[in-house]
Amino acid sequence: MKNLPRSFYTRPALLVAKDLLGKTLVRKIGRVTLSGTIVEVEAYCGAKDPASHAYRGRTKRNEMMFREGGYLYVYFTYGMHFCANVVTGKNNVGEAVLIRALEPVCGIEVMKKNRGFAKTVGATHTLTNGPAKVCQAFGIERKENGTDLLGNKVYLMAGESITKSSIGTSGRIGISRGKEKKRRFFVKGNKWVSG
DNA sequence: CGACCGATTGACT
DNA sequence: GTCAATCGGTCGG
Helix, strand or coil: CCCCHHHHHCCCCCHEEEEEEECCCEEEEEEEEEEEEEEEEEEHHHHHHCCCCCCCCCCCCCCCCCCCCCCCEEEEEEECEEEEEEEEECCCCEEEEEEEEEEEEEEHHHHHHHCCCCCCCCCCHHHHHCHHHHHHHHHHCHHHHHHCCCCCCEEEEECCCCCCCHHHEEECCCCCCCCCCCEEECCCCCCCCCC
């Protein structure tokens, strides 16, 4: 299997967001491989979007968002959580797509260990149904900020194809500004989608 | 420098 | 349903 090419990421965030549904996120930690199918995302559109970290221009924190597409932007929030974004668009644009939820595929036992879950068989939907949960399960922290998705630590592969009719759209979650914009996309009926 | 608040979660009433 | 946890970015003085 092969990484998605740079050209997948250098398009506008809204297009990349919809195309990310059904793709497989892969994370390698030493010899361990974790993977999952993306089922929920949100687009954050640079300087034009009041909810985006890039809205107030380039800073040390959001620098990564201004790279060309295909890098990981990880930020720390609420004093205890990390969220992972896929940087999109061309250099200096400042767009990204937040990975909000995914369906675990490989390495479920390791994800449970990372999340502090008991060693039971199978996965429960609370394992990865939220942006900070995905990061915790996949071991994505501050040092993963800036990871090149064309490398072999964190990357994406083509996965299931999602038909247009099974993609749901809504306003974004957990923000106060730009709430009305329909920039959240999810796979309808998938139990891993966050509530 | 101090106050305020956030792309969240989990525990508790 | 409500609320604390906990810290770094941002803005006002």
